[in-house]
Amino acid sequence: MLRTFAAIVLKASPYAEGSAVVSFLTEHGERLSGVAKGIKKPTAKWVAAFEPLGMVQVSFFGKEQADLKRITRCDLRFSPLTLGHLESSLVMACLADLFDRVAREGVEDERLYRLLSACGRALKAHPDNALGILAYAEHWLLHCLGLLPHPRTCGRCGREDAPLALLSEEQGWCCTGCTAVDPSEALPPGAREHLRRLRTAAAEEAPRVDPADEAQRAVTALLRQRLLRELGGSLRSYDVLWRLV
Incomplete structure (x- = not known):
């Protein structure tokens, strides 16, 4: 099953063989995670899309009951990153941490996405x-x-x-x-x-x-x-x- 969402990137954690597990806050306010393969390769086309708080269009492929689905596409739509501004970058990491803890898989709360x-x-x-x-x-x-x-x-x-x-x-x-x-x-x-x-x-x-x-x-x-x-x-x-x- 292929599902596509507007979402906000929360965290990317290293996974097997140069891949990463990336968590997102979807437009419905639900936390979803997926495996992005080959993210560590120099030629990886989507590395920039996984920066915290980036607003993306992301597609997941996998069985409905699977714990981790595969990320097949992730297109960056908007990034709050301001180059050279340390304080803003650190706060972005704090916000990503907070929402990664608060949001839940299987629980939708659109207020979280809006906020x-x-x-x-x-x-x-x-x-x-x-x-x-x-x-x-x-x-x-x-x-x-x-x-x-x-x-x-x-x-x-x-x-x-x-x-x-x-x-x-x-x-x-x-x-x-x-x-x-x-x-x-x-x-x-x-x-x-x-x-x-x-x-x-x-x-x-x-x-x-x-x-x-x-x-x-x-x-x-x-x-x-x-x-x-x-x-x-x-x-x-x-x-x-x-x-x-």
């Missing part, structure tokens, strides 16, 4: 805001996973005007009006406003990283820790990012 394709185009347009786009993607991934309640109201008392104090896994966002918390451990003022910007902005308008914005720093760290904890711990691509940026 990753929007982030890829945003990285191409604004590579200097790569870290802001990464934080934007982390926020929306938590939302897609059902782990991020709406910050408009306090999950305990329902207030909308008091500053947010913390994020509780049981009750959601809790405010300072009903939650006793050490001031040094509470979210800085402006956390709700930053969350609102993340929720309402398009990927290309993702808030830029501002080292002086304490609320932004705190929210980004909180959401990143929550997401990575859900995925089983730190990812190698993140470790490389923090070593080099």
